[in-house]
Amino acid sequence: MGTDLNESPKREVSLVLNKYEGVIKRYREFLPEIDDKHIITILEGNTPLIKARNLGKIINPDIEIYFKYEGLNPTGSFKDRGMTMAISKAVSEGSKAVICASTGNTSASASAYAARAGMKSFVLIPEGKIAAGKLSQALVHGAVVMQIQGNFDDALSITREIAKDYDVALVNSVNPFRLEGQKTASFEIVDELGAAPDYHILPVGNAGNITAYWKGYREYHDAGKIKSLPKMLGFQAEGAAPIVLNHIVKEPHTVATAIRIGNPASWQKAVAARDESGGLIESISDEDILKAYALLAANEGIFCEPASAISFAGLIKLNGRGFFKKGDVCVLTLTGHGLKDPQNAIKVSKEPIVVPCDKNSVLKAMGLK
Numbered sequence: 463m464g465t466d467l468n469e470s471p472k473r474e475v476s477l478v479l480n481k482y483e484g485v486i487k488r489y490r491e492f493l494p495e496i497d498d499k500h501i502i503t504i505l506e507g508n509t510p511l512i513k514a515r516n517l518g519k520i521i522n523p524d525i526e527i528y529f530k531y532e533g534l535n536p537t538g539s540f541k542d543r544g545m546t547m548a549i550s551k552a553v554s555e556g557s558k559a560v561i562c563a564s565t566g567n568t569s570a571s572a573s574a575y576a577a578r579a580g581m582k583s584f585v586l587i588p589e590g591k592i593a594a595g596k597l598s599q600a601l602v603h604g605a606v607v608m609q610i611q612g613n614f615d616d617a618l619s620i621t622r623e624i625a626k627d628y629d630v631a632l633v634n635s636v637n638p639f640r641l642e643g644q645k646t647a648s649f650e651i652v653d654e655l656g657a658a659p660d661y662h663i664l665p666v667g668n669a670g671n672i673t674a675y676w677k678g679y680r681e682y683h684d685a686g687k688i689k690s691l692p693k694m695l696g697f698q699a700e701g702a703a704p705i706v707l708n709h710i711v712k713e714p715h716t717v718a719t720a721i722r723i724g725n726p727a728s729w730q731k732a733v734a735a736r737d738e739s740g741g742l743i744e745s746i747s748d749e750d751i752l753k754a755y756a757l758l759a760a761n762e763g764i765f766c767e768p769a770s771a772i773s774f775a776g777l778i779k780l781n782g783r784g785f786f787k788k789g790d791v792c793v794l795t796l797t798g799h800g801l802k803d804p805q806n807a808i809k810v811s812k813e814p815i816v817v818p819c820d821k822n823s824v825l826k827a828m829g830l831k
């Protein structure tokens with residue numbers, strides 16, 4: 463061997479300099495002030511921007527496709543970026559408890575960050591329509607989990623009323639600190655690409671994320687860090703597409719439970735992001751969502767939630783009508799990890815093969831005999 467690790471002090475220094483401390487410290491100059499002593503972080507953010515290796519060739523070799531894989535946040539979704547801000551802010555204000563309504567990931571994130579802060583958390587979720595992984599997270603982090611006999615929109619309006627009258631901090635994305643934290647995903651993308659993409663594609667549920675991304679891009683633009691802005695392309699599930707239909711959907715339904723929302727809290731802001739950027743918001747069928755979900759897993763090794771896969775389903779849909787031109791750079795947010803919702807993965811996949819316990823049978827099953 464002969465190399466003495468002690469002979470390379472440079473390496474040690476750079477490790478110290480690169481120590482990652484979460485989105486608040488990394489992007490402090492663009493965020494509302496929070497005292498160091500109030501920061502609650504589980505080192506969210508800093509998620510990979512993964513270039514498509516195989517799907518580009520299949521879908522359209524003339525465009526560049528990148529996946530911002532937000533499933534690799536501490537609780538498995540982008541919600542952690544906003545939650546570090548919302549919970550830190552609640553700590554700085556002396557709150558002892560937080561409350562949220564959730565289709566799943568907000569409750570997973572809120573309960574984890576509340577646990578780290580030593581706060582109590584209360585979550586309201588729609589009965590029966592939440593993925594098992596997300597429910598398990600809220601429970602294991604010690605939240606008081608209430609299954610409301612209604613949908614997300616009902617749960618959110620009850621939550622808002624309680625937060626108004628009682629001493630519990632509301633950490634849904636109507637809390638402006640959530641969106642402040644979430645906008646850091648745009649910063650990371652630009653810092654990585656060195657420019658804004660031509661298109662940013664993402665799911666739209668309560669519409670907080672499209673609002674936050676657009677805010678992030680605009681702030682980087684105002685700060686002179688990028689010369690152009692991306693067009694924001696948002697997608698809703700066909701059975702839960704209030705913005706596309708331009709009216710509230712009373713009984714939203716879709717396999718993509720994270721975006722099963724009929725009356726988005728940030729509706730007008732999402733419309734503004736769409737129009738100011740020259741983008742669009744369209745809808746996708748559950749069938750096409752699941753096709754994109756399976757394609758991503760089988761061709762890129764990326765396992766995301768059905769709601770996340772709508773970004774890719776949206777790209778496929780637009781590409782099919784000749785939307786993109788040569789050289790276009792598209793960034794797709796994959797909002798949450800596939801392990802949140804393993805039931806859907808099993809449903810779209812082949813069943814495991816049952817094989818007798820001997821080598822020959824295994825070789826036969828492998829097609830080698």
Ligand SMILES: *Cc1c(COP(=O)(O)O)cnc(C)c1O
Pocket residue numbers: 539540541567568635665666667668669670671672720721767769770797798799
């Ligand atoms: C919350 C969530 C969304 C929707 O984001 P909005 O900000 O509500 O539009 C999409 N996908 C996943 C996995 C989510 O957790």
